[in-house]
Amino acid sequence: MAESDILTQTIHEIVQRHGGAPTRLLQILRDVQDRLTWLSPETMDRVAEELDLSPIKVRGVAEFYSFLYTAPRGSYDVLFSDNITDRMLGNRELLHYLCDRLGVHVGETRADGRVTVGTTSCTGMCDQGPAALVNGHALTRLDKPRLDRIVELVNRQTPLTEWPREFFEVASNIRRADILLGRHFADGAALRAVLKRRPEAILEEMVKSGLRGQGGAGFKSAAKWISCRNAPGEEKYVVCNADEGEPGTFKDRVLMQDFADLVFEGMTLCGRVIGARQGFVYLRGEYRYLLPSLQAHLQRRREVGLLGSDILGEPGFDFDIDIHLGAGAYVCGEESALIESLEGKHGVPRIRPPFPTTHGYLNQPTVVNNVETFAAAAKIAVEGGAWFASRGTAESKGTKLLSLSGDCERPGIYEYPFGVTVRRVLEDCGARDAQGIQMAGPAGHMISARQFDRRICFEDLATGGSFMVFSHRRDILDGVRNFAHFFVHESCGFCTPCRVGTSLLRDLVTKVHTGHGTRYDLEEMRKLGRIMQVACHCGLGQTAPNPVLDSLDQFPEAWERRLRSTAFEPAFDLDAALEQARQLTGRSDPDAYLREEELMLGAMP
Amino acid sequence: MSEDQSFMLDGRRVPFQDGQTVMTAALAAGIYIPHLCFNPEFAPHGSCRVCLVKVNGRVQAACATPAASGQIVQNETGELREIRRGILQMLFVEGNHVCPACEKSGACQLQAVAYYVGMLAPHYTHFYPRRPVDASHPEAVIDFNRCILCELCVRASRDVDGKNIFAVQGRGIQAHLVVNTTSGKLGATDFSLADKAAQVCPTGAILTKHRGYEIPIGQRLYDRKPISVVGDVATVAESKGGRRHE
Structure with missing residues (x-):
């Protein structure tokens, strides 16, 4: 052929x-x-x-999508996770070490087409980094000996299936369990409950439970389900948002790895309550290693009558679940962008209203909930709303899974009743020397030690679960700069203030971080950040300036010690700007370069 | 049922009908809300963010906000003017907009809105992207340097002309307008000056060839009256210096 x-x-x-x-x-x-x-x-x-x-x-x-390539790529495609927590664990050194050993530049493909090495946004392995992906499969706990082995495997063209299994081991690291992770759940219990008690009674329990969106937005889950149930539509859909892209969070990965049945049960329950026959899990591309086990779980559920047609023998209780894999786009964590992606399009957030509960997947009523929310819903159906609401605070019922990473002795998953203080969490994870926390990821809030008595709940510090610890050894601005780059990479480009503003902000942060900034630049960042917070089309752009604005408030000294004493410093480097002219004229003599003093003199009147 | 519906905009009562947005209702009442990606002939897009207003205290895009009874809308405030100016400045540094050397100067909606919101300089550091000009078509030229990604040509070509000639590709700051052919050249398409897509560009990104500077500077569309009085370049007849095909 x-x-x-x-x-x-x-x-x-x-x-x-x-x-x-x-x-x-x-x-x-x-x-x-x-x-x-x-x-x-x-x-x-x-x-x-x-x-x-x-x-x-x-x-x-x-x-x-970042993981789709429209230019040739090596047969081995290695992407280092480049979250700040990977950087704390020394990923940059390892990245350059691997590139040197393989004879390839960062972001480029080796001449023989064998291998490409680059970076990618957080892969959700912050508790077991430095991490990477090879052809989309997660690598954890990288170190030089492991990279030496990888160099051999690549050069010998060993198929991935024959690489040592331990390279791909992903630990769950559950350090603290409460009602969600700690209590046994019998498969099918929630579905039996809804068949016995009718959907209306389950909705009542959901209302009583006070459960709110565990992705971090905190919308009342019962209100979503009721709105979708009441919305007119030919078909209804259940979507599980497992596009856990917020840097520093990995609790959904652990739920999908160890508690997949609980999540699928919550989705099936939702399907029964709202009248949907089809569910989707939108799994982030970084977690594709979970796909075989998730498919096996789904298959087993079909075999035992917990999924498919006539579930638990109930005529007309039909529901099945399909898994869609993302491809490296953080914005798809936004529910309307996720739906666009699910429909096979590029993930640009829709204009809202209308909301997905009335106009979602294929314009039909759709519930989109976070992984943890579905897991909690399944438990609530069995144990009751009052049981769930007995934990937590007035406005934040139940528990929250936190993903701990950064400078602490015991990174991993911690489940706490809502209302726990930051200080308590720090003590439990062995973070003795914390100067600050990036709470809820780059889109969340940066808090300093003065605020460690604040509580984790929707009334105070709302979070999807990311909790990154910065010790006093760290430069806060390293984190801010890392996050500024993250948002430039992840902006979808649809609206002006996010598309352009994220780049402007990155350039300003870089200018100050590299010692070229002045007080004027700090004020510029504040002004720009304030515009982005209100003007952007979706939550991504609205939260993108948070690390800059928070650190200016919480860690002013980290910024001030980088400032030049002048009131103004141009953003361009005059000497660098002459480079093209030097090349064109073939000049490389000392007189073709401007020295710092000359630049200063030139600036004087 | 809808006769009595109204909202308040800067202290003025604005009536509206079901299905109208804050933008379309304001427009019908003769109130100008600055905008670029909005065109009354097309479904709202909501991407340029220039039409931001405050609705009941919350900043929202007027073009994408359904009108509702009792809304309190703020339009002409110092705070909104500053936000809009910031957004215009972003658009100016993202592309290469050299007004003195542009044939559209004076009849350019981008320029007119910039003046309207009080922008006198781009303020931010220029990105100076390298974007080639496409002069392959016999009747029209595309200068990608001036594209602001409003997607009006994309929408017009797809929804009105039925040709689907344009699209925006790439993510984030890499997003860019492309022409739907293997070569990526406009000359390889059946684009024509009679197309709706040829008449909706709010900047000088899509220009007619073989004609230029027919109306002298000083007498152009926005040279004597501001855009709030004159209206969008796409809604003014060609003979009056606009883009509407006659």
């Missing part, structure tokens, strides 16, 4: 496997890339043909 025929055949098979559905476009492109290592223009055109889509649409999707 000719090469182009093989390509056509390969793509045809993959598209058919996905039922030829355009909503599966992202999944199809992932599978095609798995086979071909990258998506060439020809490949994308074939996919478009097979799906009867415009080629430009397919390219638009391919260009949007």
Whole structure:
């Protein structure tokens, strides 16, 4: 067969496997890339043909997601997780070490096409970093000996399936369990409860429980379910948001790894309550290693009558769950962007209202809840709302899973009743020398030691679960700069203030961090940050300036010690700007360069 | 049922009908809310964020906010003017907008809105992106340097012309306008000056070839009256210096 025929055949098979559905476009492109290592223009055109889509649409999707490649990539694609917690664990040194050993530059593919080494946003392994992905599979606890082995494996072209299993081991590290993680749950108990007590009674328990969105937004879960249940629609959908992209959080990974049945049960329960027959798990691409075990769980549930048709023998209780894999786009954690992605499009947040509960997946009523929320809902159906509400505070009932990482002795998952103080958490995880916490990730809040008596709950410090500890050894600005880069990379580009503002903010942070900033620049950052907070289209842009604004308030000394004493310093480097002219004229003599003193003199009147 | 519906905008009562947004109701009442990606002939897009107003104390895009009875809307305030000015400044440094050297100067909505919100300089550090000009089409030229990603040409070509010639690709600051052909050139498409997509650009990104400077500077669309009085370039007839096809 000719090469182009093989390509056509390969793509045809993959598209058919996905039922030829355009909503599966992202999944199809992932599978095609798995086979071909990258998506060439020809490949994308074939996919478009097979799906009867415009080629430009397919390219638009391919260009949007970080893990889809429209340029050739090595057969081994190594991406170092570049969260601040990975940096604390020395990932930059390891990154350069690996590049040196492999003879490749960061972000580039080796000439023989064998390997590419780059970086990516937090892969959710902060408690067992430095971490990386190789062809999308999670690597943990990297160190030089491990990298030496990887260099050998790559150079010998050893297939990933034959790499040592321990490289891919992901520990759960559950350090503290309360009602969600600690109590036994019998499979099917929540579904039996809804069949016995009717959906109305379960909704009453949900209302009583006071359960709020555990992704961090804190919307009342019962209100979402009721709104969706009452919304007119031909079909209704249940979506589990497992796109856990907030740097520093990994509790959903642990729930999907150790408590998948509880989560699936919560989704099925929701399906029964709102009248949906189809559920989706939107699993972040970084967690693809979980896919086989999750599929096995789903299959087992079908076999024992907890999923599929006539669940638990109840005629008409039909519900099934499909897993969609993301492809490296933090913005898809926003529920309307997630739905767009689920429909096979690029993940740009929708205009709201209307909200997903009335106009969600395929414009039909849809409940989108976080992984932890579904797990809690399943327990509430069995144990009752009052039981859940007996823990927590007035406005924040139940418990919260926290993902602890950074400078502490025992990183991992901690479950606390809402209302726990920051100080208590720090004591439990062995963070003796904390100068500050990045709470709820870069989109959350940076707090200093003066605020360690604050409580974790929606009334005070709301969080999706990320909790990164900075000891006194750390420069807070390293974190701020890392987060500023993160938001530039993850902005979807739809609205002006986020698309442009994140880059402007990164440049200002870099200017001050590298010792070129003045007081004027700090004020500039404040002004820009305030515009972004109110002007951006979605939560990503609205929260992107938080690390800068919080650190200016909480750690002013970290900024001030970097400032120049002048009132103003230009953002451009005059000497560097002359480089092109030097190259054009072939000048490299000392007189072709400007010295610092000359620049200063030139600036004087 | 809808006759008595109204909201308050800067102290003025604005009536509205079901389905109207704060923007369309204000427009119908003759009130100007600055905007770029909004065009009354198209569904709201909400991306430029220039039309931000305060609705019951919350900053929201007027084009994407459904009008509701009893809303208190603020439009002309110092705070909003400052936010809008910041957004215009961002657009100016993101691309390469050299007004003195642009054929659209004086009839450019971007420039006119910038003046309207009091922007006299771009303020932020220029990005100076390198974006090639596409002059492959016999009748039109695309200068990507001036594109502000409002997606009006994308929407017009797809929804009105049925040609689907344009799209925005890439993520974040890499987002850019592309032409839907293998070569990426406009010349390889069936784009025509009669297309709606040729008439909706609020900047000088899509220009007509073989004509230029027909109306002298000083007599152009926004040279004598502000955009709040003149209206959008896409709604003014070509003979009067606008873009509306006659």
